[in-house]
Amino acid sequence: MLKLVKYDFRRDRDKFLAVFVITILVQFVIGFTVRSDQEMFMMNVTSYAVAGVVLLFFSLRTFGQNLRLFNRRLVPVPVLYTVLSPVMLFLGSLLGLFLVAYIHLAVDIMMFSTSFLPEKFWLISAYTVLIVFWASAYSMLLVMFSMTVAMSVRVKGRVWIGIAVFFVIQYIISLLESSMFDHKNITLERAFRFEVTDEAAKLNDIEISQYVLGLLPTLFEAVIITILVFAIVKLVKKRVES
Amino acid sequence: MTIEFDNNLPIYIQIMNYIKGEIVTGKLKPGDKILSVRELANELQINPNTVQRTFQELEREEIVETRRGMGRYVTSNEGTILTIKKEMAKDVLDRFIRGMQDLGFQGEDILAAVAESIRNKDGE
Amino acid sequence: MENILEIHDVTKKYRSKHALRGVSFNLSAGKITGLLGSNGSGKSTLMKIIAGLTQPTSGRVSIIGGAVGIDSKAVVSFMPDKPLTESWMNVKDALKFQSDFYPDFDQTKASRMLEFMKLRAQDKVKDLSKGMNERLQLTLALSRRASLYLLDEPIGGVDPVARTKILNALVEFYEEDSTILLSTHLVSDIERIFDDVIFIKEGEIVMHTAVEDIRMRQGKSIDELFREVYAEC
Numbered sequence: 080m081l082k083l084v085k086y087d088f089r090r091d092r093d094k095f096l097a098v099f100v101i102t103i104l105v106q107f108v109i110g111f112t113v114r115s116d117q118e119m120f121m122m123n124v125t126s127y128a129v130a131g132v133v134l135l136f137f138s139l140r141t142f143g144q145n146l147r148l149f150n151r152r153l154v155p156v157p158v159l160y161t162v163l164s165p166v167m168l169f170l171g172s173l174l175g176l177f178l179v180a181y182i183h184l185a186v187d188i189m190m191f192s193t194s195f196l197p198e199k200f201w202l203i204s205a206y207t208v209l210i211v212f213w214a215s216a217y218s219m220l221l222v223m224f225s226m227t228v229a230m231s232v233r234v235k236g237r238v239w240i241g242i243a244v245f246f247v248i249q250y251i252i253s254l255l256e257s258s259m260f261d262h263k264n265i266t267l268e269r270a271f272r273f274e275v276t277d278e279a280a281k282l283n284d285i286e287i288s289q290y291v292l293g294l295l296p297t298l299f300e301a302v303i304i305t306i307l308v309f310a311i312v313k314l315v316k317k318r319v320e321s
Numbered sequence: 322m323t324i325e326f327d328n329n330l331p332i333y334i335q336i337m338n339y340i341k342g343e344i345v346t347g348k349l350k351p352g353d354k355i356l357s358v359r360e361l362a363n364e365l366q367i368n369p370n371t372v373q374r375t376f377q378e379l380e381r382e383e384i385v386e387t388r389r390g391m392g393r394y395v396t397s398n399e400g401t402i403l404t405i406k407k408e409m410a411k412d413v414l415d416r417f418i419r420g421m422q423d424l425g426f427q428g429e430d431i432l433a434a435v436a437e438s439i440r441n442k443d444g445e
Numbered sequence: 446m447e448n449i450l451e452i453h454d455v456t457k458k459y460r461s462k463h464a465l466r467g468v469s470f471n472l473s474a475g476k477i478t479g480l481l482g483s484n485g486s487g488k489s490t491l492m493k494i495i496a497g498l499t500q501p502t503s504g505r506v507s508i509i510g511g512a513v514g515i516d517s518k519a520v521v522s523f524m525p526d527k528p529l530t531e532s533w534m535n536v537k538d539a540l541k542f543q544s545d546f547y548p549d550f551d552q553t554k555a556s557r558m559l560e561f562m563k564l565r566a567q568d569k570v571k572d573l574s575k576g577m578n579e580r581l582q583l584t585l586a587l588s589r590r591a592s593l594y595l596l597d598e599p600i601g602g603v604d605p606v607a608r609t610k611i612l613n614a615l616v617e618f619y620e621e622d623s624t625i626l627l628s629t630h631l632v633s634d635i636e637r638i639f640d641d642v643i644f645i646k647e648g649e650i651v652m653h654t655a656v657e658d659i660r661m662r663q664g665k666s667i668d669e670l671f672r673e674v675y676a677e678c
Contacts, residue, residue, distance in 0.1 A: 150529040155518035328666030331657040
């Protein structure tokens, strides 16, 4: 499967590299223009988030191409690999993005000091990274599932059907999770909550124990992810149409 | 080597006739090695299987023989070659005579016409 | 001897339109078979089914005794009507792709073919002319030591010079025991390469015979027969 990922990457190699380069440049720009620490942190996080979304977009595009292009459809590999390789590509590139972010952080620390960082930052950020990975994989698979559904139907408005499927399933899963688990523990929601709120003020007071990944919700989400992958593979196999 | 192929007739027969022609006219001498299946197929741009069939037929008629590990050779048997020559001549003669008969010539007239034609040719 | 390819009563429907109807035939090893038909007769659809790109509505296909799937894809080399290369690739990348995923890829043969076709490793795929691209596609397909080669219109839409080159390459690089199914609607150029021909018309097999038999018994060329069979199309 790694070979598949290699070719997924090479197809858009320039685009992926561009994302990284631009992100780094943007960090420089932010560093030199924005004065307030809080604002800068927000902008940094936002720009990394945007980069992440762009990487997601390219990875999804690659998934679509893998299903369309003849040379990929003829390769004697299990459908599962074809489905998972864009996900691997995405997560791999996310990892790269996180590395850039950490290096950026290291540079900032060297230039200024650690005073602007809240306590237990490293531990919390490590958890954040894991949770973001988890949520990203989930989101990507959800979109991939919707794309596959849309591509399996030979009706005129199938793009809209795909979009509808995405929102509907997203909503259903949220409902299920809200009714089964306590909001604080839902792994997926925590990932996005970090992105949106300004933690700098809050993190100082919060106990680590609360940031341990809740077991049940995570298990539930793992099951969802497995079902999604299974469903995508099934649909792709059935769909095998020109 | 170029052969103008007629797609209306079996190609393997056309190749056979061509090779027989080469042998009879002496361009391929007794005992000469002939091209391999591959070489001939590439040269003529036809299916190697067709060439294979040609060779099989030529071997059956004992015009060509295979020497293990060495290739295919024209037979050294002068008698066989003479037979082919006569057979090919017979084909030409049959067609000629029929053609002349269609024009209304009969036996003696045909011989006379041939003799006259040859005299004219020698004179050229 | 086992048949390389067996097609049993294959039907393919798109909504109400039948692309293929009850198609059945077998291919034994070591022959070059022409799949002849006018445009839209179902040739491409049939090939795509054999290659595993699409599934029949009903019927069965077996390749060396097995069903179409990952195993069959590994031994079938398909050259479709659309290119097998991606626009970012150069010739070397295209070959590497084949060698990465197909164990039967023969690097030596590939190099020889590239030389024959006058293609260079660093040529970019998107800069190749149509004729050169066809040559590349053929190289990619024939560089594998596959049990079955499927070539969909390898000489269509290409100028006569490139056509001749491609036919040369086909003969030059043909392995004696390989089985080739080649579809085309341009018959006269290519008929001397076929051992057998299958005529397909409006999704049905009309004829499946040895080429020399037709020449011998009917005194016709395949091209002539083709025109007769498809006269009303």
